[in-house]
Amino acid sequence: MKLTLDPQYEAFRAEVSETLAKNAHLAPTSEDKGYKNAKRIAWQKLLIGSGLAARTIPKEYGGYGAEPDILKSRIIAEEFARTRIPGPMAGQGISMFVPTLLELGTEAQKQAYIRPTIEGEMIWCQGYSEPGAGSDLAAVRTSAVEDGDHYVINGSKIWTSTAKQADMMFCLVRTDPNAKKHEGITYITFPMSTPGIEVRPLVDMTGSANFNEVFFTDVRVPKSGVIFAPNKGWQVANATLTHERGMLGDPNATKARLLELIALMKTETVNGQRLIDNPVLRDRLMKLQAEVYAMQANGLRITTSRLQGQPAGLAGLVVKLQGCDLNHEIARLAIDALGELGILYEEGEHLRSDGAWQWRYMYDLGLIIGGGTAQIQKNIIAERGLDMPREPKLAKA
Amino acid sequence: MEFALSEDQRMLQDSLKGVLSEAAHLDRIRKIAAGETGEGAALDAALSEFGLSALMVPEAAGGLGLGALDACLVQEALGYDVAPSRFLATAVAAKLLGGKVDILGNIAGGEAKFALALTELFSRRDGAGVELKGGKLTGKSLLAQSVDGATHILVADTAGAVHSVEAAKASVTVMQTIDRTRTFHEVSLDGVAPLVSVTPDAGAIAFARLLVAADTLGAGQAMIDKAVAYAKERQQFGRVIGSFQAVKHMCAEMAAKLEPARALIWHAAHALDIGDAEGPMMASLAKAHLAEVGTFVARTATEVHGGMGFTDLVGLHYWYKRIGVNRQLLGSPEQAREAAAQLQGLVV
Structure with missing residues (x-):
């Protein structure tokens, strides 16, 4: 058990942090909307050039061309989260299609699609x-x-x-x-x-x-x-779905949500009392905090398995089910803590957090269903994690 | 970075599991629950031979100097087989009395056996509470652990200090709980002079709670294993019940909650071992979280067994009760969560 990083990685963290600090003024802001916004594309290209985006994609296809290194990728993600500087573009092209193409595409397809996709010019x-x-x-x-x-x-x-x-x-x-x-x-x-x-x-x-x-x-x-x-699409799709499931239930994003909720409960008051001073709400907060810490530790365990080239087993199979549910529960508590004002939405003088909690409480339910429903996830956990039998197939009529 | 058990840690747990599969088989657990003291002594002897008493004593005092994570792995294995053991009390005593080399040496050698009377650090009910007046301890403590066979009792006083007293100077009566495999006692002191007094830090209390959580982790894992095995064997409607989604999903939900809880225990234990400031807070969260997850698993695994789960025949109730007692022990989940909130400055 060792949660500290070797000096080479601490040095890498310092490098990433310096690059971000130096270029932060070039990052897009909330003003820069839309998929092909020039500032966002310029930022993405800068990140690729600095090894902070498309890091392991070969240079010949427009990537940075670094060897895969799970810890370095993790450090980069942590530094973006810590500094709150806008990170690399994501989306189904970058996150799912490009990895699939790298695995199964022809040379011509890779040449045609990868560079414009990772640079944000092709959606x-x-x-x-x-x-x-x-x-x-x-x-x-x-x-x-x-x-x-x-x-x-x-x-x-x-x-x-x-x-x-x-x-x-x-x-x-x-x-x-x-x-x-x-x-x-x-x-x-x-x-x-x-x-x-x-x-x-x-x-x-x-x-x-x-x-x-x-x-x-x-x-x-x-x-x-x-x-x-032709007719091999199911294999190709499975390669892609593996990449999608990895995106849902990221414990670091959940931790950020929890910190936002704690900040809300420390600043909001009802009847002159801070929400955090209400013992019932505080107890519910601590329940969720325990789950967030558990999912974070579970994530560390998965990272270690990947570093060692081992399958993550049950620890990996439960992430989508538990992570998406936890996000939903965090939004639920935020709404409850806001009480009557928790029902406000979209705009208005009394709206809190730009209505984000209600939006999440709805959108996150979509994520519980999407990318493999909770019920499908439970089948996967039972069949692949606990070696339980599959549902018998219905006889054809 | 490596968030995994070491080879030594895996070996420690595996070899203890090997010992327990013989020494704590269900027949013996039943006999212990029925009050057959010879059976309890046989289990104690096997665990002593394994060397449990010396594990947590620093090397300078003749022990193995293992850490909180190692202790959690031991306690998890004990919980898996619902084995009654004084390991928890011994480990907590070694932690609380750290620095008292002569006492620690006696713990390692097995001459000193400690009981824990710490309930009143968390809750005082029915007039319980021990007061220190003029250098003498007077009062009573409820639900003390590992009093049978103890030479010493660690007693918490009403000011939050902990004192070691000779067990022979206390009068004790059994308190019957749902869990007949472990004994709990009411301890009364009437003007007893403490041998040693310490002020426990948040880490020591959190460590005790974390061990209770690790015990539930083991008991919960055993219940999942038993439920899955039963579901793969039991047939109804012409097929094994484990092929019905209703049953599969119950098993999946148990595993989905317990597996991350295991990582939480590892993380909290490691944080205590390296002196991370978040350690006591994480250990308190782990105590509360395992209480909730354990309760869910205990109920769900019993339901997977159908009517058989409710009977004495399969003995599943020993695990159900072990988890039920652990939930309340050393503070309810609500109290452990409040402690976690206090430790991170959320309570003014």
């Missing part, structure tokens, strides 16, 4: 879920029929975030309707400007459209957009 959306294919993702029905050098796509996708802004989509389509469920799927990429694609915003309970529906009517896309091989 991607993910076409996975369908009205009839949610938890059962392999049930996708959107069809792609061969026509010379092209496929012709018909069908629809749902829960597509950034579809309005995206230049490109990576998408699961059914190319062989006669093959077994998992064997007739192809992973294909194409421009969102292709004729026949219609994007309709899907307004959710937060009041905004964080997701979209996408409809395809005779959409002709070139076969060169296929990643890996």
Whole structure:
């Protein structure tokens, strides 16, 4: 057990901290909105050049080209969190498509897509879920029929975030309707400007459209957009999903939420008493703090497993379920602590924290469901973590 | 950076588990619960031979000088097999009496066996509380641990100091709890002069609480293992019940709560070992958190066993009761959380 870092890593931390301090004045602010904002793109390029973004992506594809080092990545994330300087761009292109492409793409595809994607010049959306294919993702029905050098796509996708802004989509389509469920799927990429694609915003309970529906009517896309091989899309998708699950339930983000809640409870008063001085609320806060510390320690355990090249086992399998639930509970307590004013939303004189807690209490429920529902997570924990039997398959009628 | 058990720590726990699988098998636990003192003595002998009494005594006093994390691993193994043991009391005594080399030497050698009468540091009920007046201790303490066979008792006074007294000078009566495998006593002192007096720091109290949490971790893990094994074997509606999602999800929920709790205990113990300022706070949180998670696991694992879980036949109730007692011991979860809030300056 050793939680301190070797001197080389402390030196690296000092370097990162210095780079951030030196360039902080160039960072985008809340004024710099939008996906292709020039200041945000310039900042992203500066971060890549300094080894603080796209760190392990090879130089030839526009990355920084460093050897993977889990501790260095961790230090970088910690320094951004500590200084509150805006970090690297994220999103489905950078976090999910690029790692997949590096693993399974052709040289031409890597050359074409990685650099503009990591630099924020090319936005991607993910076409996975369908009205009839949610938890059962392999049930996708959107069809792609061969026509010379092209496929012709018909069908629809749902829960597509950034579809309005995206230049490109990576998408699961059914190319062989006669093959077994998992064997007739192809992973294909194409421009969102292709004729026949219609994007309709899907307004959710937060009041905004964080997701979209996408409809395809005779959409002709070139076969060169296929990643890996036709009918091998399920393997490719699994590579991508591994990257997505890693993003949900990050304990450092949860810790930041908790600190925000503690600050709120120390400053807000009701009937002249600070919220933190109410023993009932304080007890609830301590309950959540224990869970946050547990998830943080659990995260340290996972990091150690990865450093040692070992599977993280149960510690890894529980992160999405526990982390997302904990975020939701933190928002719940903040709302309760604010009492009657906790119901205010979006704007107004008495609104606290810009309405963030109510927004999170709704949006975080979306995250409990999205990226593999809580129930699917429990199946995974039981089957892979506890070696319990799978649900018997229904006999075909 | 390495957040994992060392090879030595894994070996310590594995070898103790090996001893316990023989020395604390369920038949013996049943007999101990029924009051067969010979069985308790046989378990004590096996644990003494393993060398539990010397583990936490500093090397300078003839012990092994192990740390809080090692102690948690030992206590977790004891909890896993619901083994009654005076290890917790011994470890806490070694911590509280750190620096008193002669006493520590006697602890390591097994000549001095300490009981803990610390309940009143957290809660005074029914007129309990021991007062120090003119160098003499008078009053009573409830739910003292490991009094059977003790040579000395560590007693907390109403001012928060802790005193060592000869066990022979106290009058003790058994207090029957739900957990018949461990004995608890009411200890009465009438003008007894303390042999040694210390003022416990927050770390020592937090260490005692952390050991209780580690005990629950072990007992909870055993209950999950038993529930999963039962669910894979028991058949209803023509299939094993572990293939029903309703049952799988109960097991998954238990594991999802307990696995991060294990990391919390490791982290809190390590923080105490390196003298991290957050150590006592994290240990208090761990005590409260394991009380909650343990209670959930105890209930859920019993339900997975269906009606059998409720019977004496499978003996699951020994773990259920072990966890139930641990929850209240050395302060309720609410008290442990309030201590954590105080330790981080959130209480004015």
